[in-house]
Amino acid sequence: ALAAAARCRVELIGRTPLDDGTGGYHEPAHATDLPALRAALAARGGLSIAEIEREAGRVLARREIAATLAEVHDAGGRAGYRALxxxxxxxxxxxxxxxxxxxxxxxxxxxxxxxxxxxxxxxxxxxxxxxxxxxxxxxxxxxxxxxxxxxxxxxxxxxxxxxxxxxxxxxxxxxxxxxxxxxxxxxxxxxxxxxxxxxxxxxxxxxxxxxxxxxxxxxxxxxxxxxxxxxxxxxxxxxxxxxxxxxxxxxxxxxxxxxxx
Ligand SMILES: NC(=O)c1ccc[n+]([C@@H]2O[C@H](COP(=O)([O-])OP(=O)(O)OC[C@H]3O[C@@H](n4cnc5c(N)ncnc54)[C@H](OP(=O)(O)O)[C@@H]3O)[C@@H](O)[C@H]2O)c1
Structure with a gap:
């Protein structure tokens, strides 16, 4: 809304790193909600329930940041993000x-x-x-x-x-x-x-x-x-x-x- 009202630059801050830090990791792009993400991550095997929950949360958080950056851009503003x-x-x-x-x-x-x-x-x-x-x-x-x-x-x-x-x-x-x-x-x-x-x-x-x-x-x-x-x-x-x-x-x-x- 600020970007639409003022065409301003928006600097966003959150704890979630945008880069997942795993290099070649492929996100389960087809899984669009939490239950689907849990299922996709569980199907890969090797992750505990707690790890699946954490990873699913991280994936959703990264997607939300990307969506926000795109929304600011579409509204006519410019956006940056820092993880801290x-x-x-x-x-x-x-x-x-x-x-x-x-x-x-x-x-x-x-x-x-x-x-x-x-x-x-x-x-x-x-x-x-x-x-x-x-x-x-x-x-x-x-x-x-x-x-x-x-x-x-x-x-x-x-x-x-x-x-x-x-x-x-x-x-x-x-x-x-x-x-x-x-x-x-x-x-x-x-x-x-x-x-x-x-x-x-x-x-x-x-x-x-x-x-x-x-x-x-x-x-x-x-x-x-x-x-x-x-x-x-x-x-x-x-x-x-x-x-x-x-x-x-x-x-x-x-x-x-x-x-x-
Ligand atoms: N939604 C409501 O109904 C509602 C009602 C009343 C008040 N509020 C207030 O509105 C604000 C936003 O709420 P929301 O519903 O949008 O919640 P949300 O989706 O959980 O967003 C909270 C945001 O805070 C960031 N954050 C949390 N801890 C942080 C930390 N230590 N350092 C930097 N960033 C941090 C999170 O990003 P990371 O996880 O990446 O850090 C996330 O972007 C909150 O202050 C909340 O108290 C919301």
């Missing part, structure tokens, strides 16, 4: 510095990295809590500290939060805390630097095409049972663009949902 962990402050600093040096500007930043590992609080393992919390919070800290060193701050920074931070959600104490802390970091950053920063606490999005997102079929059914509508992805991105174009620059947090809850 946003919790790695040094790697983030390097990426931001290089991007600024190459293009002479960074106009906008969207921190949308996130993972969920839902469990009731009594069953949460601290390492898992740290992964969920750190991806949002350490990631934001790394990003903001890298931006602080630039000669010029971006015109806008968007943090992807969640309604879980606003209303809570069963099994998501870590994720709710992470998104709440993320919004606070955004607020402090705006008051400290004066740079436009907004946290969008999204309701659940409907999956589309290669972009399954966090709401899998099971979670989708649970939302339907509770009468919670999913955000149409086209509407979602337009809502964000509207917020950036017309929202009050002093607004630190907004809640955007399809069904008002």
């Amino acid at each position: 962990d946003v919790r790695d402050a040094e790697a983030v600093q390097q990426a931001v510095k290089e991007t600024y040096a190459t293009y002479g500007r960074i106009d906008g930043v969207v921190h949308a990295a996130g993972v969920i590992e839902d469990r009731l609080l009594a069953e949460k393992d601290p390492v898992s809590f740290e992964r969920v919390y750190g991806t949002k919070v350490d990631g934001a800290r790394a990003l903001l500290s890298a931006l602080r060193r630039l000669p010029q701050l971006p015109a806008f920074t968007v943090m992807f939060g969640s309604v879980a931070a606003v209303y809570g959600n069963r099994g998501q104490a870590d994720y709710a805390a992470a998104n709440d802390a993320l919004a606070r970091l955004g607020r402090l950053w705006r008051s400290d630097t004066g740079s436009r920063t907004v946290t969008v606490h999204w309701g659940p999005w409907a999956p589309v095409g290669a972009h399954g997102g966090m709401v899998g079929p099971e979670l989708g059914r649970e939302y339907a049972r509770r009468g919670i509508e999913l955000i149409d992805p086209e509407e979602g991105v337009l809502a964000l663009l509207r917020e950036l174009a017309w929202g009050e620059p002093e607004t630190d947090e907004v809640v955007l949902t399809a069904s008002g809850r």
Whole structure:
């Protein structure tokens, strides 16, 4: 949507390496969804169930990145991708510095990295809590500290939060805390630097095409049972663009949902 609106260049970051690192490896191209991929990988033999699951996830992640790069291009923008962990402050600093040096500007930043590992609080393992919390919070800290060193701050920074931070959600104490802390970091950053920063606490999005997102079929059914509508992805991105174009620059947090809850 940003590429279509502004014909801009988009630098994407994720942990997944685009190159699978295996040289002559041939991906099961005919297998287009997770069950088909699992079956194709199992048929090759020699992989444990856990390895099949990991490899299938990697294949889907690489395909999603390729699809996103193609979509940005088709929308009239240009796109690049770097594999790094946003919790790695040094790697983030390097990426931001290089991007600024190459293009002479960074106009906008969207921190949308996130993972969920839902469990009731009594069953949460601290390492898992740290992964969920750190991806949002350490990631934001790394990003903001890298931006602080630039000669010029971006015109806008968007943090992807969640309604879980606003209303809570069963099994998501870590994720709710992470998104709440993320919004606070955004607020402090705006008051400290004066740079436009907004946290969008999204309701659940409907999956589309290669972009399954966090709401899998099971979670989708649970939302339907509770009468919670999913955000149409086209509407979602337009809502964000509207917020950036017309929202009050002093607004630190907004809640955007399809069904008002
Ligand atoms: N989908 C929803 O309904 C929904 C609702 C509310 C809020 N949100 C928020 O929206 C954002 C995007 O969600 P989504 O549904 O699109 O989920 P997704 O498909 O799982 O995307 C999450 C993205 O974050 C990246 N990522 C995760 N950990 C990372 C790390 N440590 N370093 C760098 N990149 C990392 C992932 O790439 P790699 O795996 O390659 O690292 C992936 O591209 C998240 O922040 C989520 O909390 C989503």
